[in-house]
Amino acid sequence: LGQIFFQFYGQSEAPLAITVLRKAEHLVDDPLRLASCGKPHPYVHCTLLDDDCNPVPDGEPGEICVRGPQVMAGYLDKPAETAEAFKGGWLHTGDIAVRNPDGYLRIVDRKKDMIVSGGFNVFAREVENVISKHAAVAQVAVIGVPDPKWGEAVTAVVVKALGADVEPEVLIAMVREEKGPVQAPKTVHFVESIPVSAVGKPDKKALREQFSR
Incomplete structure (x- = not known):
């Protein structure tokens, strides 16, 4: 059947998709690629940040943080939780990832874990x-x-x-x-x-x- 999978990564706070790994990008001889959740969706600003909201270099773990039209406005009647989620002006997903040199993201854990x-x-x-x-x-x-x-x-x-x-x-x-x-x-x-x-x-x-x- 060949390369038939098409993957999306997202969450309720940023529905539809944050990243995408298309069918042709599933390289069976590249374990890092297969472990990836793809590259940021074209309509999403996505970065990996450390605890001080500074971008991390390729190969270093950081929290996936996003901006874009599909990102929620906030949690209903929960101003403290909303402020924490949008620290530094980015939606903090709670997922820790590493960016490979070719731009693909690989989730390694939940930040709370x-x-x-x-x-x-x-x-x-x-x-x-x-x-x-x-x-x-x-x-x-x-x-x-x-x-x-x-x-x-x-x-x-x-x-x-x-x-x-x-x-x-x-x-x-x-x-x-x-x-x-x-x-x-x-x-x-x-x-x-x-x-x-x-x-x-x-x-x-x-x-x-x-x-x-």
Whole structure:
């Protein structure tokens, strides 16, 4: 069938599309391209900003921020939330991405899920992607829990596949080998199930509350 997928990235606050990855841009021999959410839509001003609203260079993570005619005016009767969302005059999407040298964006995590451990930013989704490769892992969620030494300790919550077994040290070593020691979990918890939000995503707020006690 060839290249048949056509991807859009957007959110309720900026409906229709923020970025687009067209059919011809799905290059099967380019993993970075396939991991991309595309380039900004022609009618959208899109940039990646740091916490001080400064643009970040290619290859560095920053929050996807947008301006354009399809961007919302604000949250109804929520002036504080609106002001926070439009800090610096841009709509802050809450998604962290890296811009490749060819201009394509690759989302690496939600900003609220980013872990700051020992002064380094750790993207939970990247750690989850490594751990989920193990055949004994059915589901995984990675969170940061308060830690007196690290600020936040990278913590993996894992549901084992039916009838399978794996030691925590094996999963930690996988991450250390592929991503480095900073990203490697300090702790792995095995659970029967991972709580989910109303939209079916892992409820990381509940997990942080559970494992921060």
